Amino acid sequence: MSHVFPRHTKSALPTIARGEGVYLYDRDGRQYFDGSGGAAVSCLGHGDADVIAAIKHQLDEIAYAHTSFFTSDPAEQLADKLISHAPAGINRVYFVSGGSEAMEAALKLARQYFVETGQPQRRHVIARKQSYHGNTLGALATGGNAWRRAPFAPLMVETTHISACFEYRGKTAEETTLEYGLRVANELETEIQRLGEDKVFAFVAEPVVGATAGAVPAVQGYFKRIREICDQYGVLLILDEVMCGMGRTGTLFASEQEGITPDIVAVAKGLGAGYQPIGAMLCSAKIYEAIEFGSGFFQHGHTYVGHPTACAASLAVLTKLTDGGLVERCAEMGGKLQDALQHAFGQHPNIGDIRGRGLFRGIEIVEDRETKRPFDPARAIHKALKKETFAAGLACYPMGGTVDGQNGDHILLAPPFIMEDHHIDEVVTKLGIAIDKVL
């Protein structure tokens, strides 16, 4: 009997023994291609000697020191490097231990900014349906998945949700892609006006939606319009790049491809590549200075903020992503993966859409390709796909459709950036075996 809580499945899980490059091995010696890097985490694959050396070195120096007493070289160097690659205007970093913490810090910083600048009436957040921002209470409140929110709804900060920008599901036949993007972006303005023009402190969105919808980028022009609306009403734009950031979509920050700068951006997952738990919240000088020259203190903090060992690991990861050319490699391999998936499954009667950016790809499963009707969620197609892909030696991330039919079952692929051409064939073959069995 296992005493580990929680158990994610009723059946016993294999025990992980080791990892090497793009492969995971369980204790019985079975090999799995790491098709989703866990939850889009392991961008460098497993056993990276440089990252391991950086961690060992840091452990020999000093594993941990509290940030109220000391800063550390790894934290300072990592911050410098992140800022040197961040969108223009972003110039401060706050290191935490994961994605939810980064989003929680983002929300609190945005709220404190308005308290410090004399607008405490701004207490409402607007977010989007079909989104996930984490499981702590603030982050959970902003997430747009009704099932995840339901039990905790009475505990939540004031959040309302506008439509996602999800072309496959949302665009009507009568409108162009551009018109569609503007229509759903303009929902933000309508919602701000409905709530009161000076009541909203932040709008929260994932530039490329991850787990809830399966690698869905917004259409061109959408985020430009969102930025305009936020500026017009003085609302802070918080981008959640926890899953899609750190090179995953082919640029270090996903928002680079939208041509906009957020006020605050959250990253995690690929930032530590799984070697250490780490996340970060980055913000603009405007926000930082309001607090620095106001109360002088961001009213937040955790024991492991700026953890030196986590920062040392992350610095080694970021060096490989940027100086080592892995972000560009991700963009290149991502294009090849998309082509291969399209070639293999593009005409399949139950595959509705294959999408994404970089090595962040989603495959949406439908019962009827013509009408885009999803399978009945009760059939739990995603669970069968998870079982069969795993049996075929591919660990990937199938997710269920929503009960309201907003989206169907989908498979999320987020393999390591070090993957090679022959691995693309392997992924497609193994996926094909599972798809043939289940669909």
Ligand code: PMP
């Ligand atoms: N935001 C997004 C977009 C995510 O995908 C996730 C994790 N799946 C989170 C936030 C929360 O991150 P964590 O699980 O590290 O707390």
